[in-house]
Amino acid sequence: MKHLLSILLLFAFSAGVSIDGIAQKDPAQMSKRELRKKLKSFYKNPETYKKFKQNIEEKKSNLADIEKQLQAPVNTEAIEKEIAAKTQEEQKLKAEIERLKNEKKETTTVIKKETNAQGTVYKVQVEITDEDLYKEFVKGEKKPVFTGDMDSDGLKKYTLGYFQDKTEADKFVKILSGLFVKEAKVVTYTNGQRVD
Known part of the structure; x- marks a missing residue:
């Protein structure tokens, strides 16, 4: 029996297993009696010993895999x-945004200048x-579609x-009118006011 105990103890040390893993205690604080008790439990129940051994092997293989990943x-x-x-694409998109902002400012300036x-x-x-405004129906409801200008006299129009x-x-x-926009007409404005 002593011989078997010493072989198991030697095997545990040779497998690289610390006693801390076996008994959840510091090896210096464990008494010989506690070590023998733990080894006897392995001797009495070989399945727990196999599970313990497999767990150790899995941890060793996981550790080896992690070391390989770190060394790669x-x-x-x-x-x-x-x-x-990605940085170049971001710069292109920022430049496009700036170009569009400048274009919008220029267009707004031209429209204000002209109007x-x-x-x-x-x-x-x-x-x-008003009849034309409500020609479009959305889900059975009338929906106004006007987004143009309105004169001081209340006339709505697209310029x-x-x-x-x-x-x-x-x-x-x-x-x-060649493009079938027959309703287009020339309206005269003097100093921003409509002249009839």
């Missing part, structure tokens, strides 16, 4: 290339009636172009 070189070049590509121009301005417009010359405005109206 990290491919930083691929990561750096991906970061550079508030002193003197006579010829606008090509399409008037909208399609601003012209300084009446002949240019008339040419544009002819082009629109």
